[in-house]
Amino acid sequence: MRISELSRRSGVPSATIKFYLREGLLPAGRATAATQAEYSEAHLRRLRLIRALIGVRGLTVNATREVLNAVCEYEADIHQVLGLVLGARPVGEAVRSDDGPGAPDVNALVAHMGWQISEYAPARRVIAETLESLRSLGADFDWRTLIPYAQLARQTAVLDLDQLRDTDDLVERAERAVLLTVLLEPALLALRRMAQEHESALRHGT
Amino acid sequence: MRISELSRRSGVPSATIKFYLREGLLPAGRATAATQAEYSEAHLRRLRLIRALIGVRGLTVNATREVLNAVCEYEADIHQVLGLVLGARPVGEAVRSDDGPGAPDVNALVAHMGWQISEYAPARRVIAETLESLRSLGADFDWRTLIPYAQLARQTAVLDLDQLRDTDDLVERAERAVLLTVLLEPALLALRRMAQEHESALRHGT
DNA sequence: GCAATTAGATACTGGCACTATCCAATATGG
């Protein structure tokens, strides 16, 4: 398959494919001559995955590259892949996320849930920032308010990990891990918003 | 309070505050002279809310303006505010989200859950796109797989709406609705990621 | 009076995700 067919079958302009090649998101095709390269079905799958991560999930090109590299390098170890995808392992410039304002609250929450979470997990910082914002806005909302949400998150994670059970192919399982952790995020938020609309209608008349 | 004090107390550069004024995110202060305006505590709160929506949640300036306008216009009716924040009512160029590829699956899911969801809800499109992406990537994942996630989303929404009960002040309740629907989103995703890390560790040795 | 500050307008910056153009080297079909 040459680039024009790859473009046609994926719906991605060839200029954009070249851009992804340049950026290292898509591995180069097998060169058959100075101005000719052969692309495989794997390239097509990878390309669709890239578009999903960037278009549906809204990742940046850099974040997408890191996720894809994680999938390739640690395809054998699903926990490693998850760790890298989740940012648990320091990838680039590692920044500890367990100090700074709000960190004690996050630690309290993590401890209350009995979770073992890396100090480098960016999720820590996200929660700390959210709590800090809510506090500065005067909402009476602290880490204790998050406990029932955390319990629901735990049930969601159990669902997620269950999906990974019955797959043998390593690459496929690693990709599936990416899909479930990263690609599902906007859909989960969308479900919550629909549920809010429903619940709000229930409580306020029609 | 003049702009320099507003800047100092919020930590936002005055050039950026001027930018928000220009963009209509922040209402103009009470002008006391041609080159003098007075800002109130409400401006400070609003400014912090803007920073939270843009910085923590990652909204664009345009999306932030729409959310803030919704809060101001419909502060009396929490369901209206939620509707506008969730995009249920057509705000700008209304696009029906209940057709196109993937829409039948979304309808099936919504019907299965017994939800009443506006045809204009952007959440419909998000879920349709996600399902479509997953399908084109070859994952055996359809709307039925989303059912348990939807049930968890429903429990989350119940939690959300419970938070809105005991607040009398209209503006405060409207702002709280925004905080809970919009600002909590990254925190919920972060909780899920931490829960995944924990669950993954549980299942794969250490 | 006079340095410091301000509102408001205009122009600029930097980052990002592409997109367009060009070139030399092929491939293809009549």
Add this chain to the structure above:
DNA sequence: CCATATTGGATAGTGCCAGTATCTAATTGC
């Protein structure tokens, strides 16, 4: 076997967006 189209690779440009910088004229507080 040659004319035309396509390709890989490099380089430069586009459009958007969030924020910054600069300038001017008016005003303030010492």
